[in-house]
Amino acid sequence: MTADGTDETTGAGTETGTDTGEEDAQAFYGRWARLYDLLARKTPGITALRARAAAACRLESGDTVVEMGCGTGANLPYLREQVGPEGTVIGVDFTRPVLERARELTVEYDNVHVVRGDATAPPVADADAVLATFVAGMLADPAGAVDDWCDLVGSDGHVVLVNAARSREWYGPPVNAVFRAVVVLSTPPTTKLRYETSPHELLDERIDAAHDRLRDRSAAIAHETHAFGVVRLTGGRIR
Numbered sequence: 497m498t499a500d501g502t503d504e505t506t507g508a509g510t511e512t513g514t515d516t517g518e519e520d521a522q523a524f525y526g527r528w529a530r531l532y533d534l535l536a537r538k539t540p541g542i543t544a545l546r547a548r549a550a551a552a553c554r555l556e557s558g559d560t561v562v563e564m565g566c567g568t569g570a571n572l573p574y575l576r577e578q579v580g581p582e583g584t585v586i587g588v589d590f591t592r593p594v595l596e597r598a599r600e601l602t603v604e605y606d607n608v609h610v611v612r613g614d615a616t617a618p619p620v621a622d623a624d625a626v627l628a629t630f631v632a633g634m635l636a637d638p639a640g641a642v643d644d645w646c647d648l649v650g651s652d653g654h655v656v657l658v659n660a661a662r663s664r665e666w667y668g669p670p671v672n673a674v675f676r677a678v679v680v681l682s683t684p685p686t687t688k689l690r691y692e693t694s695p696h697e698l699l700d701e702r703i704d705a706a707h708d709r710l711r712d713r714s715a716a717i718a719h720e721t722h723a724f725g726v727v728r729l730t731g732g733r734i735r
């Protein structure tokens with residue numbers, strides 16, 4: 497545990513990581529931690545979505561749940577509600593300022609732990625469920641990460657993904673035009689004017705890969721969409 501109250505893990509490999517994408521993401525979310533936190537908690541409809549995501553983890557009292565890329569911890573109270581005072585909630589993120597905010601906001605719960613680490617090399621060996629909201633699109637190998645999370649929870653455990661990608665609804669085109677603009681503006685680094693692959697296409701590819709892999713690994717799947725089809729929630733009971 498560090499002086500700022502966050503648990504520091506060994507082997508996360510992110511502090512001096514050489515992957516520019518990771519460094520950009522940490523700098524971006526670090527810089528905008530407070531603003532992101534406001535959006536993460538106050539965006540219309542977001543509290544209901546977080547409650548749905550936590551419920552989709554199918555947790556029981558006393559269970560252990562890990563949130564990968566927990567950010568400022570907006571899901572942690574909902575997960576804590578599901579596992580009760582006897583359970584354990586672990587939030588993992590590699591960006592220190594967002595973790596500090598998550599710690600501040602969960603300090604009253606002694607069974608909620610905030611850990612600095614890499615979601616693609618989870619610093620946790622065992623859990624009943626894994627939740628990852630708005631994270632898969634930031635990972636270079638989202639399907640590989642989903643595989644690791646499925647292995648972590650094991651047979652009959654649950655993995656729940658929530659992500660924003662293009663809408664597949666019939667009224668999708670205008671919705672997707674707005675969504676693309678938001679993605680371009682909010683993709684770190686925002687100062688970059690030209691991308692090798694457009695950020696929204698890359699995002700779509702990564703989200704498809706993550707959700708498809710979860711489907712492949714699951715014995716049972718629950719899927720729903722929100723926000724005009726832009727937000728996908730997929731929960732799987734792992735085979």
Ligand SMILES: C[S@@+](CC[C@H](N)C(=O)[O-])C[C@H]1O[C@@H](n2cnc3c(N)ncnc32)[C@H](O)[C@@H]1O
Pocket residue numbers: 521522525536564565566567568569570571588589590591594613614615616628629630631634635
């Ligand atoms: C869009 S935010 C979502 C935060 C939170 N899940 C939510 O729903 O509000 C993405 C978060 O994932 C974290 N992140 C991205 N890649 C990560 C990785 N490989 N390991 C740990 N955290 C990661 C970022 O630091 C950021 O806090």
